[in-house]
Amino acid sequence: MLQPALSLVLEALEKIRDSQEKPLRVSRAILNRLFEQAASPAAGEAGVHAAPKPGEGGSSARKTDIAAKAAALAQVRERVCVCMKCPHLAHTRTQTVFGVGNPDAELMFVGEAPGADEDARGEPFVGRAGQLLTRIIETMGLSRDEVYIANILKCRPDMPKSASGNRPPTPEEMSTCIGYLIEQIEIIQPRVVVALGATAVEGLLGARGVMRELRGKWHSYHDTPLMITYHPSYLLRNQSPGEKRKVWEDMMAVLEKIDCPISERQRNYFL
Ligand code: URA
Numbered sequence: 001m002l003q004p005a006l007s008l009v010l011e012a013l014e015k016i017r018d019s020q021e022k023p024l025r026v027s028r029a030i031l032n033r034l035f036e037q038a039a040s041p042a043a044g045e046a047g048v049h050a051a052p053k054p055g056e057g058g059s060s061a062r063k064t065d066i067a068a069k070a071a072a073l074a075q076v077r078e079r080v081c082v083c084m085k086c087p088h089l090a091h092t093r094t095q096t097v098f099g100v101g102n103p104d105a106e107l108m109f110v111g112e113a114p115g116a117d118e119d120a121r122g123e124p125f126v127g128r129a130g131q132l133l134t135r136i137i138e139t140m141g142l143s144r145d146e147v148y149i150a151n152i153l154k155c156r157p158d159m160p161k162s163a164s165g166n167r168p169p170t171p172e173e174m175s176t177c178i179g180y181l182i183e184q185i186e187i188i189q190p191r192v193v194v195a196l197g198a199t200a201v202e203g204l205l206g207a208r209g210v211m212r213e214l215r216g217k218w219h220s221y222h223d224t225p226l227m228i229t230y231h232p233s234y235l236l237r238n239q240s241p242g243e244k245r246k247v248w249e250d251m252m253a254v255l256e257k258i259d260c261p262i263s264e265r266q267r268n269y270f271l
């Protein structure tokens with residue numbers, strides 16, 4: 001009796017939240033948890049912390065939605081895995097680096113391109129810059145599993161045999177690859193996209209700009225709010241506390257946008 005009613009209420013709440021007119025302060029993660037509670041018959045007695053039983057629970061429409069997103073991403077991933085559009089990159093890469101995280105993420109980070117560590121592991125942001133990004137995400141009270149992380153380029157930009165380090169993607173490589181990222185964003189439909197550094201901005205907005213002027217403000221990628229901030233590699237090169245603080249302030253603006261409460265401790269935090 002109670003369960004169908006609760007499901008109706010939750011669906012109505014979700015519609016209000018999405019209508020923008022009267023924004024409801026609830027995150028997608030909380031909504032998912034409520035759905036799981038509503039569909040688990042034991043939830044009422046067992047309380048809020050009852051673990052949903054596998055194979056049941058959740059508004060079935062919402063579960064179907066998330067499963068569809070995962071399946072759609074898997075299809076794009078398959079195409080990326082065998083992509084030969086940039087023969088020079090296809091021949092030098094160890095593997096493509098598609099993206100990682102939650103197909104239903106509210107928050108999506110976009111970087112530049114895989115480096116050597118990412119090329120070796122097949123996962124974005126796992127090297128030194130990645131460790132800093134992971135720390136930023138965790139300080140936000142989130143995890144890599146809850147958000148989604150991808151790059152403008154899915155292949156590591158090739159380097160001469162003798163050279164170390166990375167080179168930025170060329171405009172041609174970016175325009176060849178950007179379609180995959182656009183598909184990822186369209187499938188995931190994040191509430192906020194964060195562009196990390198100038199290459200991500202160029203890929204998403206099609207224009208190069210001065211990071212100092214672009215960061216810390218809300219921009220728009222199609223209709224999705226876009227926050228621009230410094231790339232974690234920039235923070236590793238430029239250790240000034242002021243620049244790190246700026247990135248943290250940008251991330252607090254992001255948290256507010258996705259209705260995540262910010263603790264006093266987080267407010268006073270310096271990366
Ligand atoms: N830098 C990026 O821009 N992306 C990665 O995946 C790793 C480092």
Ligand code: URA
Binds near residue numbers: 234
């Ligand atoms: N310049 C860049 O290209 N990226 C940054 O993140 C900061 C400065």
